[in-house]
Amino acid sequence: MLKFVVRRLLQLIPILLGLSVLLFVWLRALPGGPAQALLGERATAESVARIEALYGLNEPWYVQYWKFISAAVQLDFGNSARTNRPVIEEMSRTFPATFELAIAALIFAIGIGIPLGYYAARKYGSWLDNLSVSGSLLGVAVPVFFLAYILKYVFSVQLGWFPTQGRQDPRVDADHPTGLYVLDGIITGNPEATWDAIMHLVLPAIALGAIPLAIIVRITRASVLDVVHEDYVRTAEAKGLWERTITRRHVLRNALLPVITVIGLQAGLLFSGAILTETVFAFDGVGRFIAEAISNRDYAVLQGFILVIAAMYVVVNLLVDLSYGLIDPRVRVR
Amino acid sequence: MRVTDSEPLLRSEPLLDVRDLSVTFTRKGGPTVRAVDGVSFTVRPGETVGLVGESGSGKSVTSLAVMRLLPRRGVQVGGQVLFDGDDLLTLPRDRMRDIRGRDIAMVFQDPMSSLNPVVPIGIQVTEVLERHQDLKGETARAAAEELLFRVGIPDPRRRLKEYPHQLSGGMRQRALIAMALACKPRLLIADEPTTALDVTIQAQIIELLKELVQDTGASLVMITHDLGVVAGLCDTVHVMYSGRIVESAGRRELFGEPRHPYTGGLLASVPRLDAPRGAPLHPIPGSPTDVLSWHKGCAFAPRCPNRLDACIGGPPRLESLGDRSLRCLNPLEQNEEVPA
Amino acid sequence: MSLSEVEAATESEQVEQPAGNLRKEAWKRLKRDPIALVGFGLIAFFVLVAIFAPLIAPYAPDAQPGRGMITPTNIPGPSAEHWFGLDASGRDEFSRVVYGARQSLLVGVVATLFGMAGGLLLGVLAGAFGGKVDTVVMRIVDIMLSIPGLLMAIAIAALLGAGLWSVMIAIAIINVPVFARLLRGQMLAQRGSDYVLAAVSLGVRRRPIVLGHILPNSISPVIVQATLTLATAIIEAAGLSFLGLGGADPRVPEWGRMLADTQRYLASAPHLAFFPGIAIVIAALGFTMLGERLREAIDPKYRR
Numbered sequence: 001m002l003k004f005v006v007r008r009l010l011q012l013i014p015i016l017l018g019l020s021v022l023l024f025v026w027l028r029a030l031p032g033g034p035a036q037a038l039l040g041e042r043a044t045a046e047s048v049a050r051i052e053a054l055y056g057l058n059e060p061w062y063v064q065y066w067k068f069i070s071a072a073v074q075l076d077f078g079n080s081a082r083t084n085r086p087v088i089e090e091m092s093r094t095f096p097a098t099f100e101l102a103i104a105a106l107i108f109a110i111g112i113g114i115p116l117g118y119y120a121a122r123k124y125g126s127w128l129d130n131l132s133v134s135g136s137l138l139g140v141a142v143p144v145f146f147l148a149y150i151l152k153y154v155f156s157v158q159l160g161w162f163p164t165q166g167r168q169d170p171r172v173d174a175d176h177p178t179g180l181y182v183l184d185g186i187i188t189g190n191p192e193a194t195w196d197a198i199m200h201l202v203l204p205a206i207a208l209g210a211i212p213l214a215i216i217v218r219i220t221r222a223s224v225l226d227v228v229h230e231d232y233v234r235t236a237e238a239k240g241l242w243e244r245t246i247t248r249r250h251v252l253r254n255a256l257l258p259v260i261t262v263i264g265l266q267a268g269l270l271f272s273g274a275i276l277t278e279t280v281f282a283f284d285g286v287g288r289f290i291a292e293a294i295s296n297r298d299y300a301v302l303q304g305f306i307l308v309i310a311a312m313y314v315v316v317n318l319l320v321d322l323s324y325g326l327i328d329p330r331v332r333v334r
Numbered sequence: 335m336r337v338t339d340s341e342p343l344l345r346s347e348p349l350l351d352v353r354d355l356s357v358t359f360t361r362k363g364g365p366t367v368r369a370v371d372g373v374s375f376t377v378r379p380g381e382t383v384g385l386v387g388e389s390g391s392g393k394s395v396t397s398l399a400v401m402r403l404l405p406r407r408g409v410q411v412g413g414q415v416l417f418d419g420d421d422l423l424t425l426p427r428d429r430m431r432d433i434r435g436r437d438i439a440m441v442f443q444d445p446m447s448s449l450n451p452v453v454p455i456g457i458q459v460t461e462v463l464e465r466h467q468d469l470k471g472e473t474a475r476a477a478a479e480e481l482l483f484r485v486g487i488p489d490p491r492r493r494l495k496e497y498p499h500q501l502s503g504g505m506r507q508r509a510l511i512a513m514a515l516a517c518k519p520r521l522l523i524a525d526e527p528t529t530a531l532d533v534t535i536q537a538q539i540i541e542l543l544k545e546l547v548q549d550t551g552a553s554l555v556m557i558t559h560d561l562g563v564v565a566g567l568c569d570t571v572h573v574m575y576s577g578r579i580v581e582s583a584g585r586r587e588l589f590g591e592p593r594h595p596y597t598g599g600l601l602a603s604v605p606r607l608d609a610p611r612g613a614p615l616h617p618i619p620g621s622p623t624d625v626l627s628w629h630k631g632c633a634f635a636p637r638c639p640n641r642l643d644a645c646i647g648g649p650p651r652l653e654s655l656g657d658r659s660l661r662c663l664n665p666l667e668q669n670e671e672v673p674a
Numbered sequence: 675m676s677l678s679e680v681e682a683a684t685e686s687e688q689v690e691q692p693a694g695n696l697r698k699e700a701w702k703r704l705k706r707d708p709i710a711l712v713g714f715g716l717i718a719f720f721v722l723v724a725i726f727a728p729l730i731a732p733y734a735p736d737a738q739p740g741r742g743m744i745t746p747t748n749i750p751g752p753s754a755e756h757w758f759g760l761d762a763s764g765r766d767e768f769s770r771v772v773y774g775a776r777q778s779l780l781v782g783v784v785a786t787l788f789g790m791a792g793g794l795l796l797g798v799l800a801g802a803f804g805g806k807v808d809t810v811v812m813r814i815v816d817i818m819l820s821i822p823g824l825l826m827a828i829a830i831a832a833l834l835g836a837g838l839w840s841v842m843i844a845i846a847i848i849n850v851p852v853f854a855r856l857l858r859g860q861m862l863a864q865r866g867s868d869y870v871l872a873a874v875s876l877g878v879r880r881r882p883i884v885l886g887h888i889l890p891n892s893i894s895p896v897i898v899q900a901t902l903t904l905a906t907a908i909i910e911a912a913g914l915s916f917l918g919l920g921g922a923d924p925r926v927p928e929w930g931r932m933l934a935d936t937q938r939y940l941a942s943a944p945h946l947a948f949f950p951g952i953a954i955v956i957a958a959l960g961f962t963m964l965g966e967r968l969r970e971a972i973d974p975k976y977r978r
Contacts, residue, residue, distance in 0.1 A: 018817035029833060124407075137709075137966060141959035143909045145916050145933060146951035149940060157941045231447040237403055238442075239462045239513065240435030249461070250450050257452075272822035276913055280937070294832060295918050306829055310821040317820075328452055329497040 004325050008318055019310055024068050027303050077304030082296045087304035090289060096179030097167060097285035098278070102270040104201045105209035110263060113213045117220025117259075118252070124225065132217050139214025144273060148207035148280035155203060162203050163196075165282035172196045200283075208277040212266035219262045223255040230254070257328055264320025268313035348376035348416075349553050350400070350521055355413035357392070357399050369395040371577035371628055372413070375570075377521065382547065382554045384568035384585075386561060386600070392577040393557045394443075397523045399423075400555075401440055402430050417521070436466040439514035441543075443526040445506035449498040455482075455509050456494030462516040481512040486542060504535035508542065515546055522547065523555045528563065540567060561604055565589060573597045576625045576633035583658035593658065593665040595640045632663070640664045700894075700971040707971070713963025720957045724775035731769035736924045740764040749943035759945045762935070763924075770927040771949050777921075777928045778957055781842050781911040786903045788846030790896065793853020798889070800854065801861025812858070815851045823848040827910060831919040838921040838928075841914045845907050856899055860892035894972045901965035905958040912954050929954050 052058050059067075071077070077087035120132040156164040167181055168174055174193035176184045182201065185194025227233065228251060236250040274287030282288065286305065293301040357370040370392040377383050385393040398404045400415050402422060415422040417438065422430060434440075442448040450458060459478040463469040469477055475494065482490035485508040498506055507527060514522060524543060528536035544567055547554045556568055564571050564585070571588045573581045573596065581594035592598040599618035620637035631646035632638070638645065642664045652661040704710045723730060733739055741764035743750055751759040758767035800811040818826070827844040834840035873883050912930030914920055920928045929950040936946035 014813060015817055015820050018813065019820055022817065022821075026829060026833060134709075137962055138955075138959060141905060141909070141962045142955050143912050143916075143930075143933075143951070143958075145913065145930075146947070146954060149933065149947045149951065153940055153944050153947070157944075231442060231444060232450040234403055235440075235442060235448045235510070235513075236450070236461075238401060238434055238440040239465065240431045240433065241461060241465050242431070245461065245465070249453060249457075253452055254450065269822050269824075272825040275824065275828070276916065279917070290828070291917055294828060297832070299832070302829065302832060306821070306825055309825055313822055314820045330451060330499055 005322060008321055012314060012318060015314055016311065019307065019314075020069055020072060021065075023303055023307050024065055027299060072307060077307070078300040080293070080301045081298045082292070082301070087301050090301065091286070091305060091308060093179075094284065094286045094289045097181075097283065098271055098274050098287055100180045100182060101201060101204055101208060101274060101278070101283060101285060102267070104205035105212065105270055106263070106267055108205050108209035109212035109216055109266070113216030114220050114256070114259065117217040118224050118255075120217065121221045121224035121228065129221075132221065136214040136218040139210050139217075142210065143276075144207055144211065145276040145280050147210055148204070148277055151203045151207055152280060163200050167197065167200050167284055168193065169196050169200075204277050204281045204283050207280070208270060208273055211273070212263070212270070215262055215266060216259060220255065220259050223258050224251060227251050227255040253327070257324065260323060260327070261320055264316055264323075268316040271309045271312065346378050349379045349381075349418065350377040350555075351414075351416040352376070352396070352400065353414040353416065355396060355399060355415060356411070357395050357404065358410045358412075360408050360410070368628075369577055370399060373574070373577075373579055374413075375572050375579065375582065377553045377555060379520070379553055380551050381570065382556065382568045384564040384571040385555060385557045385574060386559065386564055386571055387574035388559055390576070391574040393574050394525050396574075397440070397525050397555065397557055401434060401438060401523065403440075432466075435462050435519070436517045437519055438521045438523065439517070439519040441507070441510050441514050441522065441524040441527045444530045445503060445510050446498065446530070448510055449506055451498055454495055454497055455501070459494070459509070459513050459516060462513055466517045477516075478512075481516055482509065485509070485512045485515070485546070486538075487512070503531050504538065507531060507535075507539055511539075511542065511546070515550065515552075518550055519552055521553045521555065523557070525557045526559070527556075528558075528560070536563075543567075561589075561600055573600070576628065578628060578633070578661065579652065579659070580634065580661045581658065582660075587657045591666075593655070593660050594634075594662050595638050595664075595666060596634050598666050599637075599639075632661075640666065700968075704967060704971045707967050709963050710967035710971070713960050713965075713967065716956050716960030717964060720775060720960055721779060723772055724779040727772045727776055731766075731772040733766040733769040734925075735770050735773040735927045736765065737769070738764040739766055747942060749939055749946065751943065751945045758949045759943070761932070761946055762939060762943070765924075767946060767949055770932060771929070771953050774927045774929045774932065774950060774953060775957070777838065777926055778908050778911065778954070781838065781845065782904045782908040782957070782961075785842045785845035785907045785911065786849065786900055788842070789849030789903065789907075790853050790900055792846065792850040793855075794857050794896070796850065796854035797857025798861065801858040801888075808858070811854070815854050818848075818851045824910065824913060827914055828917065828919065831914055836919045836922065838926070841911050841920050844914065844919075845910050848910070849903050849907065852903065853896070853899060856895060857892060860895060861888055864888050864891060895969075898965055898969040898972060901961050901968055905961035905965065908954065908958050908961070 075088045079086055080090055083090060116128075116132050120126075120129040123129055152164060155161050163169060172193050174181070174185060174190055174196075175188045177187065178184055181197035182194055185191065185197050232254075233246065233250050236246045241250075271286060274283075274285060275290050276287070277283070278285050278287035279291045286309070290302065290305050292298070293305070353374050355370055355373045356368065359367045359369055361367075373392070373396055375383065375385075385396060387393045395404070399411050400422065402411075404411065411423060413423070417433070422433070425433070449455070456475065456478055459481060460469070460474040463474045463477050467477075478494060479490045482493055487493050487505055487508050493501065493505070493509075498509075501509065507530075511527075522543075527543065528539050531539060540563055543554065543556075546552075554567075556563065558564060568585050571583060571585055572579045573588075573594060575596050581588065581592070581597045583593075588597065589601070592601050596618070599616075602616040603618055618637055625633045626635050626646060627633070628649050631648060632641075632650050635641050635645040640662075644663050650661050650663050652659050740750065740756065740760040744760060744762065744764045749760060749762055750756070753759065756766050756768060758771060761767050761770065796811050796815065800808040821829075826848050827841075830844035830847055831840040834843060911920070912928070912933070915928040915930035916934045918931075918934065920931050922931070932950040933947055936943065936950075939946055
């Protein structure tokens with residue numbers, strides 16, 4: 001097992017290095033170069049030269065790359081051109097919001113996706129099955145931002161069940177020690193703030209979780225259909241075990257292996273998916289900040305955020321692989 | 335002993351009485367297939383019965399129908415399966431679950447795929463004990479260890495913690511047998527238990543089954559295509575072809591004097607060590623897919639060396655001939671040389 | 675087990691068919707599949723609308739027939755005159771949605787073709803040469819896959835500057851790894867197959883084997899993947915132009931951009947969000963439905 005972990009960790013190195021090279025080249029390939037990118041379009045030649053000297057952009061590329069890497073390792077990505085604050089500060093400010101949203105989206109997608117996929121497979125050919133199959137086809141064909149619009153229009157604007165935007169009603173008196181508003185409400189003993197934060201999360205979480213939901217339903221269904229025809233399930237039946245033992249121990253434990261991989265992949269994608277969702281709901285997180293950085297050509301922010309999100313994605317995938325090793329004994333010995 | 339002297343067996347009530355069992359598969363848009371077609375046989379307490387036939391003969395489907403393990407969709411099962419007087423086919427599902435694993439247990443063909451790859455062997459053994467005998471925790475574990483020891487798995491304590499892929503093929507089959515025998519069932523059904531194993535292991539597993547059945551007094555239904563397995567084990571043998579029994583007899587009668595041309599062909603196709611060097615093998619011509627539908631005539635007719643015109647004129651009946659039952663219009667003569 | 679034996683026996687006639695007949699078989703199955711047919715119908719509808727947009731649309735996409743009728747609080751919805759209503763600048767929403775089909779189809783097709791071409795090239799390189807080439811190519815693919823697709827598309831489009839071409843190139847690039855992996859897998863799987871070994875043993879050189887044998891046999895999965903990629907490309911393109919990375923020319927309306935522009939009017943003029951959104955769904959759903967069923971028809975592994 002330890003060997004397996006070490007090998008997977010070593011495989012990370014070339015990927016992260018390649019990623020950093022890619023971003024390094026990217027920033028330097030931007031129209032006008034990084035100095036212009038930092039200063040914006042109206043920068044004068046003089047100020048560009050000053051910035052280039054300041055950031056060592058006139059030095060040889062390998063020196064620049066080294067500086068870039070050592071800065072990145074210390075999480076120093078420069079300042080945001082728009083807010084003029086360090087990128088890392090902006091990131092730590094917006095990160096909890098998106099983290100909270102991603103968790104809520106995952107709870108929604110997994111909580112509905114696995115049971116739905118399971119029952120669709122067990123009731124193969126039933127209306128529930130047909131519904132989940134067509135639903136999962138539709139789920140991947142609806143753009144996130146359009147779904148977000150529909151949810152917002154129907155449930156916020158028309159029905160008024162949920163707030164239309166933001167993370168917390170400004171009229172609600174709330175402290176935010178962690179930045180995870182639901183958690184904040186709980187630890188500060190403020191049920192009103194907790195409830196308000198939850199209500200703000202519901203629609204964005206559904207919008208963000210829709211695609212993962214569709215994919216989880218589909219994979220769970222296919223996987224359960226495969227597993228229930230396996231010989232070992234028949235063996236379990238031949239032992240006269242109760243149906244719930246068979247389901248839990250012999251069907252789900254095997255059927256969920258591919259589902260876990262997919263959940264991991266989808267979880268890693270939530271931060272980038274949040275760019276569109278958060279924009280629609282004016283949800284003050286990483287995604288919205290990136291969207292604003294795009295329209296403001298705030299390249300330092302883009303670079304830092306992309307590097308961090310990609311690194312997170314890689315790490316999440318690694319964690320999924322490792323957890324696979326915990327559940328499936330066959331992986332460990334390979 | 336028991337194997338030779340069958341007199342007392344005949345007088346006792348049957349433990350399992352399969353009456354006119356039929357299994358039909360229907361597939362959406364596909365043809366209807368009658369995999370088992372009016373099969374009847376009995377198994378007495380302590381008796382060992384062989385169901386023999388090529389793949390596709392319906393022997394495995396018969397066993398799965400008895401256990402009610404066939405999928406519910408697209409499968410119709412007819413007839414009766416009386417176990418201890420109860421018809422298993424109409425029993426409430428929960429009662430059937432009580433019987434499975436406790437009174438009737440089953441050993442399957444492929445020990446690798448029949449064991450759950452992600453659950454330790456120990457749990458797969460103890461779960462039967464927990465379900466049927468209310469054993470828990472350490473007691474169940476100790477019982478499982480004892481079971482593994484009895485089926486000849488060395489170092490059982492360690493093996494309990496291992497996963498199926500860490501065991502050899504023979505070990506896995508032994509573990510499956512341990513699970514089947516965990517609750518001392520009265521009937522054990524073994525579906526081709528040695529087919530997926532190495533030849534040397536096959537003999538060991540058969541020997542083990544024989545021993546365990548004799549020790550516990552359980553009845554055994556051995557399903558196999560291998561007449562060698564039957565010869566060393568079974569009191570009574572039923573030969574199946576295309577879903578029907580074509581010949582039933584005691585082991586000695588069947589091997590001594592096969593009457594159905596199919597039985598004769600099966601026997602002749604077994605390679606013999608005592609045959610002279612260079613003597614040709616005698617496979618049955620054709621393949622099991624060259625079948626005639628039973629209601630048109632004898633399904634074996636297309637491959638049969640003894641075929642008469644009447645054979646394809648109508649379905650042959652299963653006739654009782656004193657020491658055996660036979661479904662053939664033109665059986666092999668008694669002591670006739672088996673045709674090549 | 676025995677049940678599968680029974681099924682195998684009944685299926686044996688189908689199983690023993692050569693590959694050409696399998697394709698015919700897949701085609702036959704597809705023609706009876708309602709989901710595939712609906713998918714095909716949606717695609718046909720989408721393509722026809724795109725081609726004949728000037729004939730279908732009553733107004734030019736930048737004409738403002740309702741300019742005088744618009745106030746910030748009153749944007750007229752669907753009427754007999756304007757089927758999909760008017761947008762915030764008094765343009766005919768129906769005409770703009772119809773013209774939008776052109777951009778969507780163009781981006782989808784071009785991005786998919788470029789992505790496919792790039793992926794095929796990398797995949798064939800990796801699969802045909804193996805060894806170091808394979809390692810290098812697959813590492814590049816791994817790195818590309820380590821960045822979430824949308825994020826990478828944003829980065830590329832930002833690099834190239836907003837516009838239709840940036841969107842196409844960005845989406846093409848993020849789809850390269852998928853095709854590269856697919857092709858490489860196909861090549862590796864087929865390299866050991868009997869007919870390739872036969873060709874090798876007959877002294878056929880590498881290039882003819884790859885071009886003459888392996889590529890043609892990889893076509894089915896590539897077509898399936900391309901169909902599915904078309905769907906995602908259309909959605910991704912809409913996403914990028916939603917974020918303001920697409921073109922801004924009012925004469926070439928883009929559905930994603932139309933949705934973004936409508937954000938402020940969602941409460942007062944929901945039709946402005948509804949119609950372009952539905953248009954994207956129709957286009958993407960058509961390719962998704964056809965692609966999924968195509969995959970099931972061609973590859974029995976997915977059939978259930």
